[in-house]
Amino acid sequence: MTDISHHVPDWMIRDYVGGALSYAFDLVVATHVSMCDECRARLGAHEALAGAALDASGPAEVSDGLRDAVLARLDDRPRQRPRPAAFGVFPAPLAEALHGRPPRWRSLGLGVRQCILHEDRTGSARLLFIPPEQAVPEHGHRGLELTLVLQGSFHDETDQFEVGDLEVADSDLTHVPVAGKGAPCICLAATNAPLRFKGFLPRLTQRLFRI
Amino acid sequence: MRVLIRMLNLVRLPATVTTVPPFQGGLDGVFVADRVQDGMTEAGGAEISPQTAWMIAVRDRRDRAAFARLFDYYAPRLKSVTLRSGTPAAEAEDIVQDVMLAVWHKASQYDPARADVSGWIYRIARNRQIDLARRKARPEPEDLMLDASHAPEADQIVAMAQEAGELRRALGQLAPEQKRLIEKAYLGDMSHVEIREDTGLPLGTIKSRIRLGLERLRYELKELRKT
Numbered sequence: 001m002t003d004i005s006h007h008v009p010d011w012m013i014r015d016y017v018g019g020a021l022s023y024a025f026d027l028v029v030a031t032h033v034s035m036c037d038e039c040r041a042r043l044g045a046h047e048a049l050a051g052a053a054l055d056a057s058g059p060a061e062v063s064d065g066l067r068d069a070v071l072a073r074l075d076d077r078p079r080q081r082p083r084p085a086a087f088g089v090f091p092a093p094l095a096e097a098l099h100g101r102p103p104r105w106r107s108l109g110l111g112v113r114q115c116i117l118h119e120d121r122t123g124s125a126r127l128l129f130i131p132p133e134q135a136v137p138e139h140g141h142r143g144l145e146l147t148l149v150l151q152g153s154f155h156d157e158t159d160q161f162e163v164g165d166l167e168v169a170d171s172d173l174t175h176v177p178v179a180g181k182g183a184p185c186i187c188l189a190a191t192n193a194p195l196r197f198k199g200f201l202p203r204l205t206q207r208l209f210r211i
Numbered sequence: 212m213r214v215l216i217r218m219l220n221l222v223r224l225p226a227t228v229t230t231v232p233p234f235q236g237g238l239d240g241v242f243v244a245d246r247v248q249d250g251m252t253e254a255g256g257a258e259i260s261p262q263t264a265w266m267i268a269v270r271d272r273r274d275r276a277a278f279a280r281l282f283d284y285y286a287p288r289l290k291s292v293t294l295r296s297g298t299p300a301a302e303a304e305d306i307v308q309d310v311m312l313a314v315w316h317k318a319s320q321y322d323p324a325r326a327d328v329s330g331w332i333y334r335i336a337r338n339r340q341i342d343l344a345r346r347k348a349r350p351e352p353e354d355l356m357l358d359a360s361h362a363p364e365a366d367q368i369v370a371m372a373q374e375a376g377e378l379r380r381a382l383g384q385l386a387p388e389q390k391r392l393i394e395k396a397y398l399g400d401m402s403h404v405e406i407r408e409d410t411g412l413p414l415g416t417i418k419s420r421i422r423l424g425l426e427r428l429r430y431e432l433k434e435l436r437k438t
Binding site: 074 | 275278279282283285286287288289290291292294295296303304307308311312313315316325326327328329330331332333334336337340341345347348349350351352353354374375378379382393394396397398399414415417418419421422425426429
């Protein structure tokens with residue numbers, strides 16, 4: 001994967017490392033980094049910086065018995081939760097979000113399908129399946145929308161996005177993403193606020209399908 | 212095991228490393244690499260930090276004495292950072308305990324050629340806090356599977372340690388306002404507030420170093436798959 005040209009912005013890598021992102025954005029960053037050495041290296045750099053900040057933090061006093069308590073437990077069997085391995089076009093973090101099973105697609109009409117992975121007050125994450133050359137209804141958003149291509153490609157007014165590319169669209173952008181020719185486009189889309197679709201029908205669909 | 216032998220040859224664990232110098236609070240104490248100069252470990256004429264040497268001893272020899280030193284150095288800092296990020300005092304030591312146990316159990320995943328030990332431990336701590344807060348596993352990037360035969364060259368380890376040292380020096384020279392930004396970004400409470408500002412720190416060189424390590428690892432993994 002050397003030809004990824006749209007990366008995670010630096011502030012977002014920093015906030016991933018600092019733990020300030022929502023679950024949905026964590027998922028996008030972790031998935032992109034799984035596909036992109038450039039961003040893996042940038043994430044490592046931010047971790048080194050965070051490590052330096054940890055070194056420099058004023059230490060707090062710990063209880064007397066804590067060290068012995070930890071030393072006494074070194075031989076305990078570690079609690080390890082098995083983490084599903086990557087499969088198909090889904091890197092490990094997505095495989096985990098899918099509980100190791102293929103996505104259960106729901107139709108949105110016109111051949112477009114989605115699979116909601118997560119939804120709460122901090123945002124949502126879902127997989128989108130878009131047939132070749134099909135457009136996703138024009139929509140804007142209140143917050144940020146991240147779209148990471150896992151298979152195929154899409155383009156909109158701003159640019160062309162291939163496998164591994166991440167589009168970061170803020171609330172100024174009302175766009176019509178169109179899938180490229182060839183393989184259907186599968187992408188991971190995440191928002192930190194609900195999407196806004198233009199027109200009555202899409203709004204109704206939005207209510208029905210929770211997108 | 213090649214790593215172990217190589218490191219044992221190259222890394223002399225000095226007796227002096229037990230004494231980690233006292234720390235001043237806040238980011239004024241960022242000259243860590245400078246202050247622990249006495250405890251610096253020789254490796255091929257260059258230096259790695261005592262923390263790196265302890266971590267390698269834990270990974271390769273399951274060295275409990277080295278682990279105890281890591282505990283003495285990191286536990287008070289982890290507790291302080293955990294408290295700062297909004298965890299109730301009663302839970303802070305539980306998290307410190309979990310994190311230090313994870314450091315012991317995950318030691319085999321520590322790669323000194325690609326990660327700074329403090330950054331690696333910071334990551335374990337943040338992930339643990341987030342897992343607990345969300346009651347759900349935090350998404351983490353896919354691991355690059357390290358094979359037992361993967362042995363980073365000692366010079367890579369030293370180069371990585373030097374880059375991390377450079378970064379600490381750069382951090383030490385920042386204006387107070389910038390230091391506060393860094394503290395806010397990595398040590399502050401984990402509210403979902405996106406500050407779309409740059410840290411303004413020269414992360415480029417350490418990034419290149421890590422990238423080099425990654426490329427080498429990718430190459431080695433590819434070669435391994437051929438055999």
